[in-house]
Amino acid sequence: MAEATANISARPAALTRSQWALVLVVIAVVMTALQYAGLLPAALHRLPEYLVPPFAPMLDTVFNFVKDDLGLLAFTRFLTGLLESVLDASANILYGKRRWPNIEPIPWSAIAAIAAVIGYYLGGWRLAVLGAGTFIWTALIGQWKIAMETMSVIVVAAPLAFLIGITLGIVAWRKPWFDRMIKPILSILQTIPFFTYLLPAVIFFKVGPTAGCVATIVFAIPPMILMTTLGLQKVPPEIVEAGHMSGCTRRQLLFKVYLPAARTEILVGVNQVIMLCLAMVVLTAFIGMPGLGAKLLAMMGSFKLGRSFEIGVTIVLLAVMLDRMSKAWVVKQPEHFEKGTSWFVRHKLFVMGAVLFVAFLLIAQVFPILAEIGRKQNFSQGKELDGLIKGFVALDGVQAITGFLRAFLNVKVLIPFRNFLLSIPTPALILLITAFALWLGGPKQARNALIFFCIIALTGWWDRSVITLYSVISAVVLAMILGLPMGIAAARSEKWSRRMLLVCDTAQTFPSFVYLLPAIMLFGITDIAVIFSILIFAMVPLVRYTIEGLRTVPPEMIEAADMAGATRMQKLRHVQLPLALPTMAIGFNQAIMFAFFMVIIAAFIGTQDLGQELQRTLAGTDLGKNFVLGICVALMALTFDMTILKWATDRKKVLGLES
Amino acid sequence: MNRFTTALSAGVLALGPMAAFAEDSSDPIVIPIHNWSSQIVMSNVVGQILESMGNNVEYVTTDSQAVYESVRTGDVTLELEVWEGAFGASFRAAQEKGGIVDVGDHDAVTREDWWYPMWTKEACPGLPSWEALNDCAALFATAETGDKGMYLDGPVDWLKHGQERVEALGMNFTVVNAGSAAALWAAIGAAEADKKPIVVFNWTPNFAEAVWPGEFVEFPEWVEGCDKDPSVGPNPDALYDCGNPAKGYLKKAAWEGMEAKWPAAYKVLEQISFTNPQIAEMAKLVDVDELEPEEAAAEWLEANPDVWKGWVGS
Numbered sequence: 001m002a003e004a005t006a007n008i009s010a011r012p013a014a015l016t017r018s019q020w021a022l023v024l025v026v027i028a029v030v031m032t033a034l035q036y037a038g039l040l041p042a043a044l045h046r047l048p049e050y051l052v053p054p055f056a057p058m059l060d061t062v063f064n065f066v067k068d069d070l071g072l073l074a075f076t077r078f079l080t081g082l083l084e085s086v087l088d089a090s091a092n093i094l095y096g097k098r099r100w101p102n103i104e105p106i107p108w109s110a111i112a113a114i115a116a117v118i119g120y121y122l123g124g125w126r127l128a129v130l131g132a133g134t135f136i137w138t139a140l141i142g143q144w145k146i147a148m149e150t151m152s153v154i155v156v157a158a159p160l161a162f163l164i165g166i167t168l169g170i171v172a173w174r175k176p177w178f179d180r181m182i183k184p185i186l187s188i189l190q191t192i193p194f195f196t197y198l199l200p201a202v203i204f205f206k207v208g209p210t211a212g213c214v215a216t217i218v219f220a221i222p223p224m225i226l227m228t229t230l231g232l233q234k235v236p237p238e239i240v241e242a243g244h245m246s247g248c249t250r251r252q253l254l255f256k257v258y259l260p261a262a263r264t265e266i267l268v269g270v271n272q273v274i275m276l277c278l279a280m281v282v283l284t285a286f287i288g289m290p291g292l293g294a295k296l297l298a299m300m301g302s303f304k305l306g307r308s309f310e311i312g313v314t315i316v317l318l319a320v321m322l323d324r325m326s327k328a329w330v331v332k333q334p335e336h337f338e339k340g341t342s343w344f345v346r347h348k349l350f351v352m353g354a355v356l357f358v359a360f361l362l363i364a365q366v367f368p369i370l371a372e373i374g375r376k377q378n379f380s381q382g383k384e385l386d387g388l389i390k391g392f393v394a395l396d397g398v399q400a401i402t403g404f405l406r407a408f409l410n411v412k413v414l415i416p417f418r419n420f421l422l423s424i425p426t427p428a429l430i431l432l433i434t435a436f437a438l439w440l441g442g443p444k445q446a447r448n449a450l451i452f453f454c455i456i457a458l459t460g461w462w463d464r465s466v467i468t469l470y471s472v473i474s475a476v477v478l479a480m481i482l483g484l485p486m487g488i489a490a491a492r493s494e495k496w497s498r499r500m501l502l503v504c505d506t507a508q509t510f511p512s513f514v515y516l517l518p519a520i521m522l523f524g525i526t527d528i529a530v531i532f533s534i535l536i537f538a539m540v541p542l543v544r545y546t547i548e549g550l551r552t553v554p555p556e557m558i559e560a561a562d563m564a565g566a567t568r569m570q571k572l573r574h575v576q577l578p579l580a581l582p583t584m585a586i587g588f589n590q591a592i593m594f595a596f597f598m599v600i601i602a603a604f605i606g607t608q609d610l611g612q613e614l615q616r617t618l619a620g621t622d623l624g625k626n627f628v629l630g631i632c633v634a635l636m637a638l639t640f641d642m643t644i645l646k647w648a649t650d651r652k653k654v655l656g657l658e659s
Numbered sequence: 660m661n662r663f664t665t666a667l668s669a670g671v672l673a674l675g676p677m678a679a680f681a682e683d684s685s686d687p688i689v690i691p692i693h694n695w696s697s698q699i700v701m702s703n704v705v706g707q708i709l710e711s712m713g714n715n716v717e718y719v720t721t722d723s724q725a726v727y728e729s730v731r732t733g734d735v736t737l738e739l740e741v742w743e744g745a746f747g748a749s750f751r752a753a754q755e756k757g758g759i760v761d762v763g764d765h766d767a768v769t770r771e772d773w774w775y776p777m778w779t780k781e782a783c784p785g786l787p788s789w790e791a792l793n794d795c796a797a798l799f800a801t802a803e804t805g806d807k808g809m810y811l812d813g814p815v816d817w818l819k820h821g822q823e824r825v826e827a828l829g830m831n832f833t834v835v836n837a838g839s840a841a842a843l844w845a846a847i848g849a850a851e852a853d854k855k856p857i858v859v860f861n862w863t864p865n866f867a868e869a870v871w872p873g874e875f876v877e878f879p880e881w882v883e884g885c886d887k888d889p890s891v892g893p894n895p896d897a898l899y900d901c902g903n904p905a906k907g908y909l910k911k912a913a914w915e916g917m918e919a920k921w922p923a924a925y926k927v928l929e930q931i932s933f934t935n936p937q938i939a940e941m942a943k944l945v946d947v948d949e950l951e952p953e954e955a956a957a958e959w960l961e962a963n964p965d966v967w968k969g970w971v972g973s
Contacts, residue, residue: 294720394852
């Protein structure tokens with residue numbers, strides 16, 4: 001009943017909204033038609049040069065003022081010093097950099113043993129094998145030292161991101177004004193291309209592990225803040241009441257009541273922090289992060305596909321291991337022992353870990369192979385993998401398919417689509433996007449879309465922004481055509497769902513740089529290679545949330561459909577898909593966000609979009625321009641983000657699902 | 660890596676006159692590492708030479724364009740490979756802002772131009788002349804370029820003026836810009852499988868020479884002013900109507916504070932100069948023999964003492 005009334009009351013408003021949207025579309029179409037007829041004044045097609053305000057030099061001035069006159073640089077350089085001493089210590093312990101405390105690096109066998117014990121503690125044998133296996137693989141493949149160089153930064157960055165994130169999250173929960181202030185900043189941080197904060201990171205925090213660490217923290221922090229605030233807001237009032245009744249102080253209330261009650265959300269935040277830290281491993285190599293990422297870029301620079309692939313596998317294994325362990329930690333309940341249990345029994349795994357650790361430390365002194373595996377002893381199959389990849393690309397069947405895709409999809413579909421988008425007059429395209437936001441989101445979303453795209457037009461980077469948008473739209477549409485059926489098919493059984501989700505995890509954590517070279521080898525340096533590499537990445541959330549959405553459809557709904565005698569197709573079309581749609585929309589939204597992220601990386605293939613210009617600013621002389629370009633990307637991404645999320649929330653309310 | 664360097668420095672400590680260098684600061688000299696092998700090995704070679712003199716050395720991985728800003732501020736102490744073509748502009752921009760100094764050139768010369776792997780010549784025997792290349796343009800056609808040939812130029816920010824040259828010389832080619840050096844290698848690697856003719860932007864010294872033997876296309880020879888004065892070169896109305904200079908510089912650069920802080924190391928840096936074959940040898944140790952860079956550097960130093968001992972001794 002409640003649903004029905006909601007539906008009816010929503011209808012008249014929706015009608016006028018779509019009518020308004022239609023009006024905007026008509027204006028846009030008329031303008032485009034005029035443009036094609038050659039009747040539209042040039043100033044309405046593209047903003048004339050002289051009207052573009054000099055944003056970049058203005059920003060440069062502001063930036064220099066903040067940096068030098070306000071003394072921000074001196075302050076951040078002081079912080080850099082502190083951070084550097086922490087990083088130096090972790091670097092010494094993990095791979096023997098000659099710094100305080102000047103001890104020998106921990107042998108790989110000892111670290112693998114510890115990982116096994118922690119894995120066993122958190123999730124039994126499976127996780128123990130995963131933990132030890134990851135480190136054994138890393139050592140055997142000959143990547144131990146570079147992997148530890150990476151870990152030496154992550155073991156500092158992840159805890160710092162956690163601490164800063166949880167603190168800001170608590171402040172945002174306590175002080176609504178702070179929450180209102182920080183939300184838009186976080187949205188921008190989550191959508192701005194990483195190239196934009198690499199440069200400031202270098203200037204303020206010195207090229208090297210420090211800048212890499214800071215950039216990683218900035219990237220990883222937003223979900224931690226959001227999850228903390230969310231978790232604290234969801235704490236049931238009864239629990240807080242109980243805390244008050246037992247006479248808690250404010251401090252005790254926070255640490256003994258709120259934080260433990262919000263444990264699940266906070267740990268989900270921790271999981272996100274770890275995953276995002278690993279996602280930055282390769283990108284931060286541009287600004288001095290040592291280790292796996294730097295090696296990967298060097299291997300790509302000398303066309304060693306096999307070895308870069310192996311590095312990718314290591315990163316995936318590390319990510320999957322940390323992901324599974326942190327997720328196991330989320331669901332693990334605290335253990336309780338009977339009174340009088342001895343310390344050794346209560347801490348038996350801790351004792352076991354310590355004993356194993358010391359044992360391997362000592363054994364490694366006798367058998368150096370357990371401490372370090374040299375280049376000539378490892379099992380790297382780089383050359384063989386090179387041969388495999390090259391052989392695959394050269395297969396006649398593969399060549400025939402890629403040749404067809406290039407001749408048809410690229411020449412007949414993609415390139416005409418790009419040229420069409422570029423031919424639409426600027427105001428007409430802005431109106432079209434506003435109409436989309438109005439129709440799907442609402443008046444507020446439409447207003448934001450209008451403002452955001454007008455800003456992009458004003459920056460003077462319109463054509464490049466449109467090309468960026470074209471790559472994103474094309475990739476997401478293709479990802480839907482391929483990803484949705486895959487998700488729907490996998491969702492039919494528990495087993496396949498789980499397998500597909502593992503594939504998703506792998507594809508998401510596999511460093512996207514590794515896709516780029518095979519994409520070029522398959523498709524040449526063309527739009528289709530760019531879109532192909534975005535597509536792989538954008539499909540992940542689509543598949544994931546489709547499975548998620550379909551599998552969480554309330555069972556009583558399906559039962560009702562079965563009882564009504566629906567066929568499998570009818571059930572899917574009329575019951576499951578409509579109910580899963582809001583969740584799938586979140587996947588769609590993430591696919592767009594991932595695509596905006598990846599399109600910038602795809603500049604390494606060769607594009608004419610914002611990513612290419614951003615890459616050019618890396619030389620460090622154009623900070624203002626760098627920032628303007630980054631904002632263009634962020635504003636486009638935000639427009640879609642806000643519109644689609646609004647639709648998903650509205651839809652969930654209408655369907656009576658929890659929002 | 661420490662075993663090699665310790666052995667090495669022990670050897671040199673016993674031989675070298677160390678007293679003269681006592682004044683260098685004990686702060687680490689920070690050497691940047693980029694993503695191509697010759698530069699990585701060369702940085703390790705120089706790093707190990709400096710370590711052998713008692714200096715502390717540290718390596719940091721950076722982007723090869725972004726590094727100039729860091730040298731300027733002193734976060735990075737020096738840069739061993741400033742290519743005239745690829746990084747000349749970034750270097751000059753940093754020099755204008757101040758903080759970076761020119762420490763002289765290597766003997767090695769750099770050349771950057773249109774290049775093809777050897778198998779291309781079988782399909783188009785008139786090469787390396789550019790006229791012959793133009794006559795074969797159809798061989799280089801792709802689905803996207805129609806009947807024109809495709810020339811794969813370096814990233815736009817390398818400013819190689821491929822498009823301008825095609826227009827100036829009236830060539831039947833479409834210019835496509837790759838996004839990175841790795842993209843160029845992937846394109847060559849894909850063409851290698853069925854020996855498809857391909858013409859791309861390439862340079863020397865470079866690891867690619869060892870993997871894919873090839874040649875530069877011979878364009879009308881570079882004349883001073885070809886990029887500024889239309890009347891220079893075969894086409895009287897256009898710029899860029901000749902090939903790139905066949906002998907570009909390969910420069911060393913340093914933070915301006917380096918000379919005061921590490922005077923001895925700075926003196927060595929001034930003298931350091933590698934030749935093209937030496938750089939190719941360094942790259943080969945990593946790219947073909949698959950050594951780790953620090954091992955390759957130690958091996959190179961051991962094999963070529965007569966090259967570098969002189970720099971340290973003086």
